[in-house]
Amino acid sequence: MAPSFTQDRHFSSNLAVVYTVASQETANWIAAIPTPLDPR
Secondary structure (H helix, E strand, C coil): CHHHHHHHHHHHHHHHHHHHHHHHHHHHHHHCCCCCCCCC
């Protein structure tokens, strides 16, 4: 039970890191695209 639980927690942790990085990358990518709504 413990090893499986540890693996699941490790997987969730990695997933959270990947999601955070992907979100940041997506935000940067979107911010780099000039849009009509861009106030700059």
